[in-house]
Amino acid sequence: MLNDTIAAISTSLGEAAISVVRVSGPQALQIAARVTRFPTHVVPRKAHLVSVLDADGGALDQGLMLYFKGPASYTGEDVIEFHGHGGVLVTQRVLDRWLACGARAADPGEFTQRAFLGGKMDLTQAEAVMDLIHAQSTLALRAANEQLGGAIGREAAAMQQEIIPVLAHIEACIDFPEEDISPETGADLLRRIEGVLAHANKLIATSEQGRILRHGARTVISGAPNVGKSSLLNVLLGFERAIVSPTAGTTRDTIEEIIQVHGIPLRLVDTAGLREAGDDIERVGIQRTERELERADLVIEVVDGSLPPGSSQRLHLPPELVRRRIIVLNKSDLGIHGDWIGIPGGIPLSCLNGEGIQELRDAIRDVIATAGPLAADHPVAINARHKAAFERSAACLLAAKGALERQEAPEFIALEIREALQALGDVIGQVDVERILDVIFSTFCIGK
Secondary structure (H helix, E strand, O other): OOOOOOEEEEOOOOOEEEEEEEOOOHHHHHHHHHHHHOOOOOOOOOEEEEEEEEEOOEEEEEEEEEEHHHHHHHOOOEEEEEEEOOHHHHHHHHHHHHHHHOOEEEEOOOOHHHHHHOOOOHHHHHHHHHHHHHHHHHHHHHHHHHHOOOHHHHHHHHHHHHHHHHHHHHHHHHOOOOOOOOOHHHHHHHHHHHHHHHHHHHHHOHHHHHHHHHOOEEEEEOOOOOOOHHHHHHHHHHOOOOOOOOOOOOOOOOOEEEEEEEEEEEEEEEEOOOOOOOOOOHHHHHHHHHHHHHHOOEEEEEEEEOOOOOOOOOOOOHHHHHOOEEEEEEEEHHHHOOHHHOOOOEEEOOOOOOHHHHHHHHHHHHHHHHOOOOOOOOOOOOOHHHHHHHHHEEEEEHHHHHHHHHOOOOOHHHHHHHHHHHHHHHHOOOOHHHHHHHHHHOOOOOOO
């Protein structure tokens, strides 16, 4: 496939000022000459005004063409970019012309896959391209840029470099069985293994941070009917997303929206009020509310602060959710009932005049930061695939450590260390690449 020259539209479909058609492969320049009848001695990295011509020589579009000579390009191959007018029809016609003149339509993520296979980036950097595109908060954007800069790859490579001497020493003992591992040498090998094991566990702990940055903290707005849950959702969003009515039970289904609070992405979920269901539809809505509470990273419990506390107003949450709960005393414009004073975590708020919204935003940031491993200053936030690889590596290192402490045969120790190295190689794509490439790059958009 790397002998093919591929082409795709690299900008979003729709009307815009400019569209970009990207071409990559060994025949990129020759195909460009057929499409534009521009000479092949194009100066690299210089914009050239060209016309894309149809089969009869008529102009389809006029724009700028740039040539990036490999390996100094995104994919490491010769790359052509045509920057034309951003109409849906004209852009598709331009792409069709490139395909008719010898290029092949690119598969999803194929440009980035070629960049990886060409050694322009490791696998973690390739994944970061998609994280960068999908980033919905400043912290997610920062984490994606760190990963794109190779932060996770450097961590995995450093761990490999620490383990390789251990494996070399163990294998030397296999080759020369008369040379036993001295107590001093054994202690040094144990220290190295323990150091890498601690490093792996530290990275594994950032997986929850990575999940929140990539997908948002699942924040469930819950409470009794008619306490202002939908009103709070609308206030946090800044627009009328949910229907607000004084009639209890208006919200029958969950409503999801994504916002950003202090750089943290939140997946807000407005839910049906918890009470005895009046009909089958409301019963289904309440069941969905209960399921959302089980999946929540954060619960915003809304109560009517103008009324005295009562069992009908409060949520009965499991202990693990209590520390990830914020109590909002809504309707503070009507006055807060005295019995609410002193309840830990209660935030007086008025959806009518907006008072208390900033205090709620600050509380959301504080709860997420203290109840979960969301350290804004941590440059690494691994994803689920990285986590699985680091966990395999940690398990193998733990087994090797135990075998070394028990002075078992060096063959068993070496086997575990080789498995740990292979797991670390999976992170950056050094070993067993074929089995994970298709899964990763199939999530990319066409043209990237």
